[in-house]
Amino acid sequence: MALRAAEWHKLPTSLTELCINTTLRCGQSFRWRKSAEDEWSMALHGRLLSLRQDAEYIHYRATYPPAASALPTPPPSNAPSVAPEEDDTLALVKHYFNLTPNLGQLYEQWAASDANFKKRAPKFTGIRILRQDAWEALIGFICSSNNNISRISGMVQNLCLHYGPLIGDIDSVPYHDFPSPAALSGPNVEAHLMKLGFGYRAKYIAKTARMVSEEKGMKWLEDLSNPECPQFGVQEKPAGDMLEGGRERYRRAHAELLALHGVGPKVADCVCLFGLGWFEAVPVDTHVWQIAQRDYKFGKGKHSSLTAATYTAIGNLFRKLWGKEAGWAHSVLFTADLKAFSERVVAKVEIKEEEVTIKKEDDEPVLEGTIKKQTTKRKRVKKEPEESEHQTVEIKQETNRRSKRQRGRAVA
Structure with a gap:
């Protein structure tokens, strides 16, 4: 489905407030593709969203698939893209990249309370926590178990290619939106994913999709989100409900996610942080544990191995250092430690x-x-x-x- 090039728009954004080349490569999201022209593209919320960045602006454009009812079958390759009457792409970009918080102030705050952050962070400015759809974050991080970023991206792309709606092509490369829980709930999904190389994750994805589609419902998942950070298009809750029992609500969300197939403590925290808006969630894997040992002298005595107690203790250590955005600050250090971003x-x-x-x-x-x-x-x-x-x-x-x-x- 070829799409006509849409008009570019620009949003004033400094590289210290958002660096897409770092933010989109640090293991938060797995569907963005980068072209040779430094253009990032992904199918998102029914449109093909493309991004570029210079020192002063984020440049963005949205291309929509042709309106099926208004076109002959098959549609001509040069059919115009039809956008909704009120294009909400600017609101989507601001929401997705979580542009409301002042990132410079947050970096200063974290650096003031942590000498290690102050040392490492200046080379890695502009890292924002994305506000992805909770369902996409859930399935994406089930795929992340014992995996690397390249293979996770390949699995997620395969899910979209085989089960997600086609939005359009760029240079003959198809872009599909993320599949719904119902699309991944069919009787043959597990066997098909096994053939595609998902391994044991195939069973987890199929079972979790059925639980969300047939038992719990998408509203259950969306209701686990931080009321200060609702899903895109979901009405914010009244201000009086927002801060009430915040830490307990995060813990409840984390605990409820653990009931899903293929979701352990780390995957649950990834979903909380990257999909539900709980910025205090600190996903701890062996990499983060090594950072805690190396830079914070953590890991002696009863915490000499990564047990459940050690997992909780490391999260509490970082929450004590950085407060309610501990997961965000931790992601900056995690990115700074990735070999892709260091010489x-x-x-x-x-x-x-x-x-x-x-x-x-x-x-x-x-x-x-x-x-x-x-x-x-x-x-x-x-x-x-x-x-x-x-x-x-x-x-x-x-x-x-x-x-x-x-x-x-x-x-x-």
Whole structure:
């Protein structure tokens, strides 16, 4: 379904308040695609949303699929896109990127209470917590179990491709919106997802979709959200209800999510943070635990392993440091620690020929000649997060193998 290019609009936004190149790559959302022209696109709420950014503006445009009732079948490839009478794309962009809080002030607040944040955060400004649909966050983070960002993105794209509504194409690449719970509740979904490579997550997705579609309902999921951060298009609750028992409401939301298939404490906190607006939720995995150990000297005694008690203690540590936006501040440090956003040192081995003299023992004849000497230089390059540990090991192993070969040739 080819779409006609829509008009670009711009929204004044500094890179310190929002950096989309960082925010969209740090493991919050898994459906954005980036083109060679630094344009990000995703199907969202019935439209194809595209974004670009410069130092002063977010540039955005929304392209809608043709109105089926007004077009012949099949529709012509140059059919105009039909937007609703009142286009709400600006409101959607502001909501999705959570643009109301002043991020500069929040960074200053977190830095004032934490020297480690003050040290690491200045290179990673503009990271905002997205306000995604709770259902998409739920399924996306079920896919995240024992997984990396690249594979999670592939799984989520497959879900959309096979079960989500087609919105349109960009350069012959189809963009599908996220599938509904009903679409993922069919009797053959689990088997199909297994064939697509979802592994044990196929069962979790199918069962959770049935629970939400047939038993609990989408309203149940939406009602777990922070009343200060409702889902897009959902009416905010009266101000008097907003702050009442906030911490308890977050804990209740977390506990209710644990009843779903494939949802453990970390996935539940990811859904709370990225889909339900509970910014105090702190998802703790081995990566975050390592940050707590390395930078906060956390992990001795009873917290020397990542148990349920340790999980809770790390969350409480960060909530004590950063308050009700602890999950947001934690995400900045999490991103700063991802290898995709930091330079890594790669050993570059160079072989040079040098004249050397090797004297053997017991006054044997002196061996004179030319051998090749290894020189190691270090070069800083970018590394993708899903390849980080694997590549580091490979580089070290290859360097060691070359060193051994060169030493063997020199002694021969």
